[in-house]
Amino acid sequence: MSFRCIVRVLLATLFAWSLLPVAAQTAGETKPAKVEVFTGYSWMNAGSTVNGFEDGAPSTLHLKDAKGGFLVDISYFFNKWVGVTVDSGAHFGEQYDADEIFVGPTLRFPGEHIQPFVHFLGGWSRLAPGNSDQNDAFGLAAGGGLDFKVARHVNIRLIQADYRYGNHNFNFGPGKPDSHINGARLAGGFVFLGGVGEELPVSATCSVTPQEVFAGEPVKASVSARNFNPKHTLKYDWSTNGGKVQGQGDTVTIDTTGIAEGQSYTANVRVSDPSNKKALANCQTSFSTKKWLPPTISCTATPGSLLAKDGPVTIHCTASSPQGVPVTLAHQGNNISGQGTDITVNTAGLDPGTVTVTSTVTDSHQLTANTSTSFTVQAPPPPPPPPPPPPSLALHSVYFVTAQPTAKNPEAGLLKTQEQTLIPIADDFKKYLAVKPDAKLVLEAHADPRGSEEYNQALTERRAARVKGFLAEHGVPAQSIETRAFGKQSQLTTNEVKQSVESDSQLTPGERKRIIKNMKTIVLAQNRRVDITLNAPGVESQQSVRQFPFNGADALTLIGGREKPKATPPAKKPAKRPARKAAGKKKKAAQ
DSSP states (O other), rough: OOOHHHHHHHHHHHHHHHHHHHHTTSEEEEESEEEEEEEEEEEOOOEEEEEETTTTTTEEEEOOOEEEEEEEEEEEESSSEEEEEEEEEEEEOSSEEEEEEEEEEEEEEOOEEEEEEEEEEEEEEEEEEEOOOOOOEEEEEEEEEEEEEEEEEEEEEEEEEEEEEEEEOOOTTOOOOOOOOEEEEEEEEEEESSSOOOOOOEEEEEESSSEEEEETTTTEEEEEEESSSTTTOEEEEEESOOOOOOOOOSEEEEOOOOOOOOEEEEEEEEEEEEEEEEEEEHHHHHEEEOOOOOOOOEEESSSSSEEGOOOOOEEEEEEOOOOOEEEEEEEEEEEEEEETTEEEEEOTTTOSSSEEEEEEEETOOOOOOEEEEEEEEEEOOOOOOOOOOOOOOBBOOEOOOOTOOOOTTOOOOOOOOHHHHHHHHHHHHHHHHHHHOEEEEEEOOOOOOOOOOOOOOOHHHHHHHHHHHHHHTOOOOGGGGEEEOOOSSSSOOHHHHHHHHEEEEEEEEHHHHHHHHTHHHHHHHSEEEEEEEEETEEEEEEEOBBOOTTTTTGGGGTTTTTOOOOOOOOOOOOOOOOOOHHHHHOOOOHH
């Protein structure tokens, strides 16, 4: 039995090898078979010891002798790689028989001539030691093999090697261990293919990148060939009506220098297999050239309006090419300096009016664009009118009572009449500062000669500070006031005081006479004062009038007060006449 199986396998193998040249001529790629049926010789070594029967009596058999038999596998594939296999085999020998029916997944790896595979199978296993007793148990076979393609529907299984296991139990008594199959299974034979796909036709698909370019820019062309024999070197013949093809192979470059703008062009390729003249495919793709656009430019002038003396004017331009190539700029106009995107215009000597500068941009294709930038030179303004004269100030000296203000009460001593003198001075000086902000009021404080030098100096400092504080309270900036304390210095003489009294038009003859009689007292009062001087750059200094305010409500107390005006005698009323007499006269007059 084993010899006959071996002979059959050898004959089938020789037949398959006779078909090999036919298979080698097959070109292209075919779809793998859906169904594969394998049949062939199988050799198994159980690799175990079995407790069984021999001539009807229990015996221990060594199952290491090789067993010959046959194997039939039917496989169905769900796709190119994965399928399910039903495995059936029988092995015959002098010491035992073994049979199995297994099922399980199979994974194949289709190639042009060689197809490896692996599988994992499990199911029914039968073992009959001594060819008499038998045991059914679970078994499995795990392994793989290698198929060789010899014809469209026939492969030769060069080898199939599996690990073979069977969990059999022949326990006939104490000391007799369980038995199982734990060995190897080898097979070879023919695989008959069903559901084999038709030979796929060769084809080619080509493309270009980018599909739109400017003339002069390169285009990359590529082709993808399908269903050609992957073991063969293909030939690619490229051609184009738009430029020159550079390079060889499945990817080339098309030089578009010199072709027309705004046109469409094609690239063609012929793919062939030198080993198979029937394997031939053509494809075509297209590309186009864009029309070159002129450059753009825009400019702005800063400032847009100015006096000629306030120049220069800066002109900034932004220029570019839609194609992204470098550009150059040129400018035309008067008094221009600089180049490129930023220039300046010197406005000195330019007449009033609108000034225009023309700017031109040029790209590498000598395409140009122009723009004009304008700014205005203003006429000089008329000279400003002379400043208004500062307002006049009516300055009057301020007088203090004896020994005022004191050190303990530096805010005292300023009579109401003197406050009324200072208020209009403060208001007028604030207006004066609006015209002459650098003007200053100088306060010069004096004292009568009766005190010591130290006492009078401190007294005059307090008087000057008191007047300054009052003016500041009424809005005069402190920094516009200066103070000077003279103590006993700069005393008015009796004649100076007398002349001041005689020129005072507000005094009555009687008051003037009383003042002169009390001249010594009046001279002392006239020296208890603060003179006010107005100083302003470019303006003649103005001195306050040093005239004691005898008309004040609190002034003439030094000489007994002012004279009261004489009372006017009342007018005499006319005598009343009797009414009857008057009436008689009216009647008589009427008559």
